[in-house]
Amino acid sequence: MITSKPAGTPKARILVVDDTPDNLYLMSALLEDTYDVATAESGVQALEMAQSATPPELILLDIMMPEMDGYEVMRRLRQNPVTAAIPVIFLTALTSIEEEQFGLDLGAVDYITKPISPPVVLARVHAHLERSGNARRLQALSEKLGRYLAPQVYKSLFDGSRDAEIRTQRKKLTVFFSDIKDFTASTSKWQPEDITFLLNSYFSEMSKIALEYGGTLDKFIGDAMVIFFGDPDTYGVKEDALRCVKMALAMQRRMSELQILWREMGSDKTFQVRMGINTGYCDVGNFGSDLRMDYTIIGSEVNLAARLEQSADPGGIVISKETYGLVRDEIVADELEPLMAKGFAEPLAVYSVREEARRESAARKVFQWERLGMRVLIDLDRLPSAERAAAAVELREMADRLH
Known part of the structure; x- marks a missing residue:
């Protein structure tokens, strides 16, 4: 059973990627009452939107697209730490077992074949959003708990090398x-x-x-x-x-x-x-x-x-x-x-x-010179490496003025 969110709760953002306008319209009409739906007509556009300031919480991704197919989009999503955790459901007309297995091996969380069944799409979208949300909450909780443990102990507990x-x-x-x-x-x-x-x-x-x-x-x-x-x-x-x-x-x-x-x-x-x-x-x-x-x-x-x-x-x-x-x-x-x-x-x-x-x-890492009329403080921990050359130039200019 799909339950609605309490009033005032922001809608989950879903990105639908398909090169066919009719398919984008159909999926938007199906999902927009429950979710905040964004669409992309190409793999390149999908990657840009996934890396934007408002990334999706779930991506519905077509496979057969020109220029960049869904498999390549999937690979690039997983290679980028910013987008690697976004769950992806392949939504495609490719129906063979081999194609489905290949998509799942790339990192997709599900595989829905066309023509779609609206109840199936809604149920699976809801299930994966719930699962992804729970994973994020557990990750946030583990990071908070980790601050009460030595980093080595935290790591050994979560990688299974140490038992509680x-x-x-x-x-x-x-x-x-x-x-x-x-x-x-x-x-x-x-x-x-x-x-x-x-x-x-x-x-x-x-x-x-x-x-x-x-x-x-x-x-x-x-x-x-x-x-x-x-x-x-x-x-x-x-x-x-x-x-x-x-x-x-x-x-x-x-x-x-x-x-x-x-x-x-x-x-x-x-x-x-x-x-x-x-x-x-x-x-x-x-x-x-x-x-x-x-x-x-x-x-x-x-x-x-x-x-x-x-x-x-x-x-x-x-x-x-x-x-x-x-x-x-x-x-x-x-x-x-x-x-x-x-x-x-x-x-x-x-x-x-x-x-x-x-x-x-x-x-x-901290240098200080002080005398009457002069005070210089350099903190290398706070001075970015990229700015040190410019800082050195400024120091030389100051030295020239002293002469």
Whole structure:
């Protein structure tokens, strides 16, 4: 049974493609009471309309057309990401099983032969619009839910490589902790809007860097972040550790750049971040109950990463002996006094990471020069690549004027 939409609901837009005017008239008359019908007399016109600002939600496509037949239109629709998801029903006089199978293999959702039966056309159009609408709603919902999961976990759940069941395993991971030094005391007199803006922009930038280096973002705990490397994806224990330390260095660089940008935006508020990294065997997987689970890590090695972070200076990165042994060939670090950490009986060998000057200058993305009568700020993340040449010309012109 075909049900009508509630009053005020926009009509679904359908594109009918046929090179015969009589067929276009017939299909328009059949569908226009229920749907917003657009027509195209050629494949080229159909592709243009499908890529327009008001694309159709369903296409009824004839096969036998001059210049570009329906099969070629179908191929091009599926090759273009903008139109690939639009459902297509072939509407044609070709009646062989082979022709029907060929059309379905190209990606059509249905195949209706001429002469058409109006009830059949209406029923199938309605069914496929319902199915397409449900698919879009599920996709939107999955994308919203995905924001509550680490990208790697989201991907593994939706591609079927991971099940939503209570299961853990023991693996050697590299664990990263960070927090904002004296966050509560520093922000006690700030306005809530200032705290929200700075904290969210900080988390957003740090999350991008974590994703870039392949880290699994475990959770936010107040102003703290927990990230680990080695599950669900791993590059090997040594490479996981190296990526984690490089990520921390990139985060501290970006933090320095954010402080410049915040000042340029008129904010006199800022903070500093300290970080700790440890490598060791942890239990990783889904913990919880049948009603709610949390994909996370537990174990003494996780606690040690948290202790290392608490011992770091503002703007510093402290790593364990285990992590240092894995990254020492590529990371410069200074050995610190042995650390007596809560929960650990023996003093711990720890190292403070410092970045080589060459790498620091190559990785900078925000540059600022300021003196009396002059202030220049360049943010490469916000300056499009296509405009950098023009910006360089403008800088040279400014330099010429100074002479």
